[in-house]
Amino acid sequence: xxxxxxxPDIAVTGIGLVTSAGIGVQASWEGVCAGVSTAxxxxxxxxxxxxxxxxxxxFDPVRxxxxxxxxVHDRFVQLAVTAAREAVADAGLDPHTWDGARVGxxxxxxxGGTATSEAQLRSSLxxxxxxxxxxxxxxxxxxxxxxxxxxxxxxxGPNLVTATACASGATAIGTAMQLLTDASCDVVVAGGxxxxxTPLIVTGFAQMGALSxxxxxxxxxxxxxxxxxxxxxxxxxxxxxxxxxAADARARQARVRATIAGFGASADAYHMTTPDPDGxxxxxxxxxxxxxxxxGPDEVDHVNAHGTSxxxxxxxxxxxxxxxxxxxxxxxxxxxxxxHALGAAGAIEAAFTVLALQTGTIPPTANxxxxxxxxxxxxxxxxPRHWPIEVAVSNSFGFGGQNAVLVLTRA
Amino acid sequence: MADLTYEDLVSILVEKFAxxxxxxxxxxxxxDLEIDSLFLVELLLVVEREVQAAIPDDAISAQDTLxxxxxxxxxxxxxxxxx
Numbered sequence: 001x002x003x004x005x006x007x008p009d010i011a012v013t014g015i016g017l018v019t020s021a022g023i024g025v026q027a028s029w030e031g032v033c034a035g036v037s038t039a040x041x042x043x044x045x046x047x048x049x050x051x052x053x054x055x056x057x058x059f060d061p062v063r064x065x066x067x068x069x070x071x072v073h074d075r076f077v078q079l080a081v082t083a084a085r086e087a088v089a090d091a092g093l094d095p096h097t098w099d100g101a102r103v104g105x106x107x108x109x110x111x112g113g114t115a116t117s118e119a120q121l122r123s124s125l126x127x128x129x130x131x132x133x134x135x136x137x138x139x140x141x142x143x144x145x146x147x148x149x150x151x152x153x154x155x156x157g158p159n160l161v162t163a164t165a166c167a168s169g170a171t172a173i174g175t176a177m178q179l180l181t182d183a184s185c186d187v188v189v190a191g192g193x194x195x196x197x198t199p200l201i202v203t204g205f206a207q208m209g210a211l212s213x214x215x216x217x218x219x220x221x222x223x224x225x226x227x228x229x230x231x232x233x234x235x236x237x238x239x240x241x242x243x244x245x246a247a248d249a250r251a252r253q254a255r256v257r258a259t260i261a262g263f264g265a266s267a268d269a270y271h272m273t274t275p276d277p278d279g280x281x282x283x284x285x286x287x288x289x290x291x292x293x294x295x296g297p298d299e300v301d302h303v304n305a306h307g308t309s310x311x312x313x314x315x316x317x318x319x320x321x322x323x324x325x326x327x328x329x330x331x332x333x334x335x336x337x338x339x340h341a342l343g344a345a346g347a348i349e350a351a352f353t354v355l356a357l358q359t360g361t362i363p364p365t366a367n368x369x370x371x372x373x374x375x376x377x378x379x380x381x382x383x384p385r386h387w388p389i390e391v392a393v394s395n396s397f398g399f400g401g402q403n404a405v406l407v408l409t410r411a
Numbered sequence: 412m413a414d415l416t417y418e419d420l421v422s423i424l425v426e427k428f429a430x431x432x433x434x435x436x437x438x439x440x441x442x443d444l445e446i447d448s449l450f451l452v453e454l455l456l457v458v459e460r461e462v463q464a465a466i467p468d469d470a471i472s473a474q475d476t477l478x479x480x481x482x483x484x485x486x487x488x489x490x491x492x493x494x
Contacts, residue, residue: 133456
């Protein structure tokens, strides 16, 4: 929808997902459309004040990634490799035949290999420095997820990780758009990966008061936009999108799932963790994304909200969306089902938004029983809504006041 | 201090380094088993814990065979015992 000759539209030609709803796009999409939360009591968090999470069921690194994966990959990399393979195959591309120099990798990650770090710290405290693995550093640094995907996919173009906390995945997709727009790349493997459901990180979020304390009923804990919400449920996962200029995708007769038409980024410059109560930064990012897409606020049919289920985020985001878009768009938060996968969330939700555009289906917001009276939006609840969507928005906001908004359109 | 037998080395390679057992024989090199220099450093850290003696990081290279590595470790353990 962008003006011809100005900036190219960016096509999504492949997606891959690994979420708490399942391994693969089909399982994840069916799960999120079923609208039932995947949060469960987590044995790895036993004894902690918050002991619930949304983890990927049945993930086996040897089966899903490879024989040596446990030795060299932290879990966030394992999830990303799995999602990336699915996405590349979905795009009908083959790393053995593509020009790897023209393929970039941009992955969002908020935390990195914290499971490895925590295990190695325990070893070193117990047995001294000689107990520290030589593989600690290459396993825990967050940039390694893009490095490993470069190796896996023979992609030698620009290769980087974006860190904007819970907006990282959306920032990665926006950055990928720019690499395609300025012709630095012909294909970008873009997305997010996170596996930070560890005792230390969960305790840290709990100490901030960011997590739902509804541990007695895990499946009811993540309830975006509901009056009874009290925090988010931490999750892990990966979402990967294959992006190409739309003209290139058409030229190779690729199936285009959707178009990424706009990206806007901003900073609240307000407080390190509290969102600006007026949503000024988020509004600025949304307006920038709409402007880049060349669509008006009254044309937006669907919003995949950041919708974390924290009292502050959902209130500020709800007010901002109502003020900018009015009440026309059908809003959902897929975090009700899959929880909050931090640096992966924006990419997972972008993939869900692609599927919503493609299928004309908006997944319901799990556990939304009584809409917060302060939120005057059409939030989809209980059942998926079948609804023709031409223009959709996916919001992502990070601690640090970092905002990233994508505008996607039907192919 | 303890000795490292060939069988000990094989079980470390299989269990900790995911080497396929059918590839393993005394005359194969670490390089042929895709144990590169970084993995070798990690392998030596594991071996050190087994034999409870310090082994220099450069004691074994990727070109060494498994049987040669067992000999090198034995020499290191003996040297450590006589120091």
